[in-house]
Amino acid sequence: MRIELLTIGDELTDGRTVDTNASALGRALSELGLVVERITTLRDDREVIAAEMRAIAARSDVCIASGGLGPTSDDLTVEALADAAGVALEHDEASWSHIRAVFAPKEPPGGNLRQARVPAGGRALATEVGTAPGIALDTGGCTFFLLPGFPHELRWHLDRHVLPALRARRGGPSLQVRTLLFAGIGESALAERIVPLGLPETLRVAYRVRPLYIEVKLTGTDTGALDDAAARVAAAGRSDYLGDGATGLVELVLERCRARGLRLGAAESCTGGLFGAACTDVAGASAVFAGSIVAYANDVKTASLGVSAELLERHGAVSEACAAAMVAGARRALGCDVAVAITGIAGPGGGTADKPVGTVCLGYAGPGFERTETIRLRGDRERVRLRSVARALDGLRRSLAP
Amino acid sequence: MRIELLTIGDELTDGRTVDTNASALGRALSELGLVVERITTLRDDREVIAAEMRAIAARSDVCIASGGLGPTSDDLTVEALADAAGVALEHDEASWSHIRAVFAPKEPPGGNLRQARVPAGGRALATEVGTAPGIALDTGGCTFFLLPGFPHELRWHLDRHVLPALRARRGGPSLQVRTLLFAGIGESALAERIVPLGLPETLRVAYRVRPLYIEVKLTGTDTGALDDAAARVAAAGRSDYLGDGATGLVELVLERCRARGLRLGAAESCTGGLFGAACTDVAGASAVFAGSIVAYANDVKTASLGVSAELLERHGAVSEACAAAMVAGARRALGCDVAVAITGIAGPGGGTADKPVGTVCLGYAGPGFERTETIRLRGDRERVRLRSVARALDGLRRSLAP
Numbered sequence: 001m002r003i004e005l006l007t008i009g010d011e012l013t014d015g016r017t018v019d020t021n022a023s024a025l026g027r028a029l030s031e032l033g034l035v036v037e038r039i040t041t042l043r044d045d046r047e048v049i050a051a052e053m054r055a056i057a058a059r060s061d062v063c064i065a066s067g068g069l070g071p072t073s074d075d076l077t078v079e080a081l082a083d084a085a086g087v088a089l090e091h092d093e094a095s096w097s098h099i100r101a102v103f104a105p106k107e108p109p110g111g112n113l114r115q116a117r118v119p120a121g122g123r124a125l126a127t128e129v130g131t132a133p134g135i136a137l138d139t140g141g142c143t144f145f146l147l148p149g150f151p152h153e154l155r156w157h158l159d160r161h162v163l164p165a166l167r168a169r170r171g172g173p174s175l176q177v178r179t180l181l182f183a184g185i186g187e188s189a190l191a192e193r194i195v196p197l198g199l200p201e202t203l204r205v206a207y208r209v210r211p212l213y214i215e216v217k218l219t220g221t222d223t224g225a226l227d228d229a230a231a232r233v234a235a236a237g238r239s240d241y242l243g244d245g246a247t248g249l250v251e252l253v254l255e256r257c258r259a260r261g262l263r264l265g266a267a268e269s270c271t272g273g274l275f276g277a278a279c280t281d282v283a284g285a286s287a288v289f290a291g292s293i294v295a296y297a298n299d300v301k302t303a304s305l306g307v308s309a310e311l312l313e314r315h316g317a318v319s320e321a322c323a324a325a326m327v328a329g330a331r332r333a334l335g336c337d338v339a340v341a342i343t344g345i346a347g348p349g350g351g352t353a354d355k356p357v358g359t360v361c362l363g364y365a366g367p368g369f370e371r372t373e374t375i376r377l378r379g380d381r382e383r384v385r386l387r388s389v390a391r392a393l394d395g396l397r398r399s400l401a402p
Numbered sequence: 403m404r405i406e407l408l409t410i411g412d413e414l415t416d417g418r419t420v421d422t423n424a425s426a427l428g429r430a431l432s433e434l435g436l437v438v439e440r441i442t443t444l445r446d447d448r449e450v451i452a453a454e455m456r457a458i459a460a461r462s463d464v465c466i467a468s469g470g471l472g473p474t475s476d477d478l479t480v481e482a483l484a485d486a487a488g489v490a491l492e493h494d495e496a497s498w499s500h501i502r503a504v505f506a507p508k509e510p511p512g513g514n515l516r517q518a519r520v521p522a523g524g525r526a527l528a529t530e531v532g533t534a535p536g537i538a539l540d541t542g543g544c545t546f547f548l549l550p551g552f553p554h555e556l557r558w559h560l561d562r563h564v565l566p567a568l569r570a571r572r573g574g575p576s577l578q579v580r581t582l583l584f585a586g587i588g589e590s591a592l593a594e595r596i597v598p599l600g601l602p603e604t605l606r607v608a609y610r611v612r613p614l615y616i617e618v619k620l621t622g623t624d625t626g627a628l629d630d631a632a633a634r635v636a637a638a639g640r641s642d643y644l645g646d647g648a649t650g651l652v653e654l655v656l657e658r659c660r661a662r663g664l665r666l667g668a669a670e671s672c673t674g675g676l677f678g679a680a681c682t683d684v685a686g687a688s689a690v691f692a693g694s695i696v697a698y699a700n701d702v703k704t705a706s707l708g709v710s711a712e713l714l715e716r717h718g719a720v721s722e723a724c725a726a727a728m729v730a731g732a733r734r735a736l737g738c739d740v741a742v743a744i745t746g747i748a749g750p751g752g753g754t755a756d757k758p759v760g761t762v763c764l765g766y767a768g769p770g771f772e773r774t775e776t777i778r779l780r781g782d783r784e785r786v787r788l789r790s791v792a793r794a795l796d797g798l799r800r801s802l803a804p
Contacts (some may be wrong), residue, residue: 013438015428016608019421022443026417036415038450041441048440188473188513195475206412206446207474208419209552217412263699268653273675276696280674283750283783289700294678294694296687297665297765300736304693304706334702348685378504380531381685382554 001170002060003029005039008049008067008077012041021066021154028158032167033174044068049080057084057140063168064162069132071111078148082119085139089117095124095133102131106384125161129153134161173221178230179245179301182237183213183394190214193236199229212278212390213242239398249393250282255398257288258339262366263337266292266392267305267326269317269343272359274389290334293331295326305329313362318343318355320372323363327372333363338366338400340392344377346384360388362395369399403572404462405431407441410469410479411551414443421486423468423556429610430560433621434569435577446470451482459486459542463601464571466564469551473475473513479548480537487541493521497526497535504533527563531555536563544681580632581647584639585615592616595638614651614680614792615644641800651795652684658802659690659740664768667738668694668794669707669728671719671745672762677791692736696796697728707731709800720757722774725765729737731775733767740768740802742794746779748786762790764797771801 068077080314125134326341344360470479527536631679678694
């Protein structure tokens, strides 16, 4: 089943609105094991929309369109579909009485009559949200679903009308997905481990770099081949393999602490609170995460974390000695079993010959481990800070490995 | 000039990623007075991408593509463009030495060689962010710009390479933009103040809601009319007007502290470090920002901020009494002149009848001011946390007003 999406509206092409409908549709369909072949976004232009609908009908089996079902003159999707199918628009009394009920006891403004029109041969998709019905029409060997652009109305029509129809129609072997997460390795280095596995051509391998980890998605129809490939890719990841998509890096670290009854804390300098923000981004973090001392100024490192002025004088704030003192201070100040410290030069200024921008020192301490490391990160200030948080989380994950 | 966008990647068609690159490109182009005719999003399929590129070349003058420039086997955009143009790929030594410099002292993984290839007749767009160069190629009467999919890299290439080229090509009276920032007011409330001004039809007014403030962009060709309109819009903003685009909310708060020689600190609970992260997102924050005590657990509020157990018992952690105690503790612990405290219920759990999810208490203290407030925020956990940081920053801005 070849499926395309068509999202319509000037506010999409001029960037005023981010197209979250396309991603919502794509997610819902891929969860059904269905593949969206392409997404086309067009301005409110009846002829252009109609022409694209004819092209879509010629190459695909299903088109889900969103937007342009409103009551105003720039809502042209229904006319365009009628043009594409070469049929007239007909008044749909059921839709009209629904619209009148929505406005009762007032009469609907005249413009709403537009929302009660269906191309001949099509059917209105009854709605309980908003005024506009959805519309379904088979033309040129393609089934068109026209859905409202309001995200919650779109979702309602999707769940009630579109997904059930596609589920019934799909049949055959359905696409399945295996998601694997990796941390502590770059995208290309990971690919160099996966490519030699010579996975079956029938499987699709897709990489995606997320702020805190790399996501590898295997897609195919053969369950056995997928499971085998997933196992081999996971093994190739060695200690850089986090697990399946269900558990991100933050969740994994929190879970490992929770499982062992350990309380987590941090001391941050260059990340300024990003590590704590990442941990508390997860609901329920309070069960494990105690807090973080953001010691941006050196005298705060001394006052709140007990890093001696002599140490700062001798080694500097960006040093493994300072990271070790910070992590010890964090455990004391926050009463934590496990802590991490991050101190570095995020740039753009502050770099030196021996400590260039991107130099970050980390300290880890917990039951049975106490270590520090120095890493060199590339990129701008934002990236250095994010990568520092990712490294700190991954360092904790490895230290807490069962 | 007919312009199309082409965004590439399975993660877009399957909905894992919301396509913010398309909207960022659409916004940037419409600010130049240019119109995006259509946006096409395709999967990582070399033949399909190449075929679409040929179709785009046949109907448009410019195509800006994003994504698929990475080092792995599913990054196919450059091959596809070479296919579409019917030319070979050539090694670009300048790009390769940049990539090697990025990885130095290590050698780049072999896969990165892919990123140093340019279709014959095209040119690499030098980059200072990330490893992949952009690519520009004229073929079939259409100029293709291939840009990386990482938003900050895309933005960099857009500003350095693409927009200047399109500005030069467009000709005509050059559009100018005035950017004004507002905080502490909603988008529609702000519009209700600006619409009655009856600004000239020749000016384009665009609103954009950012995490920490609202951005209003005035676009036009008449400098005098623009300056006059900007002045009137700023005046209509009253105390909610922050200034021009040059100074965001964080920068403004830091600047007001710097100007008065005040040191800034924070105590955070529900935001978990987001406030500190926002302050230190600005290079040079260290001149003003001392740090933040992220006291997520109540016993940390007591130990590190001196919030008494009795107070927590009587009023609860989400209370103005707690916020006041936290802000006092932050000033002591961090040795700050000015501090803010944030404690609230970000959700999804933890809400009660009298303190529902979204209830946030803030405390502000500094020379000549000491106050607390309770606000109710709508939205999910992420939004509540972001809006809390925005409110804390705006509260500081108003307290520090000259």
